[in-house]
Amino acid sequence: MLIRGSCHCGNISFELNWLPDPTEIPARACNCSFCTKHGGVWTSLPTGSLRISIEEPALVSKYAFGTGTARFDICGRCGVVPLVTSKTDGGLYAVVKRQCLQRSPPLDSAPCSGFVRGRRFGVTFGPPHA
Numbered sequence: 001m002l003i004r005g006s007c008h009c010g011n012i013s014f015e016l017n018w019l020p021d022p023t024e025i026p027a028r029a030c031n032c033s034f035c036t037k038h039g040g041v042w043t044s045l046p047t048g049s050l051r052i053s054i055e056e057p058a059l060v061s062k063y064a065f066g067t068g069t070a071r072f073d074i075c076g077r078c079g080v081v082p083l084v085t086s087k088t089d090g091g092l093y094a095v096v097k098r099q100c101l102q103r104s105p106p107l108d109s110a111p112c113s114g115f116v117r118g119r120r121f122g123v124t125f126g127p128p129h130a
């Protein structure tokens, strides 16, 4: 299932290819000091893939703290934080904010406790969508 998502204004958008089709989308409310302040609830899937598109890169603030391994992409236009990326083990991984997903049916029954630490999407970066 292809699940689209974005920040509020659409500057940062993504396509999450969730395979196999989900019956529910597990998500985890992160309790780190930053996510506690902005209400970050994240989802990810080790077998999925993620394509991120950014219309105006200059309007994206990249925020990191602590060890700096996780980079929060904050839209400088609308202020939403739709995803977090991390370069680990030679690859780029990400989690996406559950509140930024556009598909709602499979999300409604989702528990908020199914996230397994370290499971993240593979990421490719692409041009903005037409």
Ligand SMILES: [Zn+2]
Pocket (backbone or CB within 6 Å): 007, 008, 009, 010, 011, 012, 075, 076, 077, 078, 079, 080
């Ligand atoms: Zn935005």
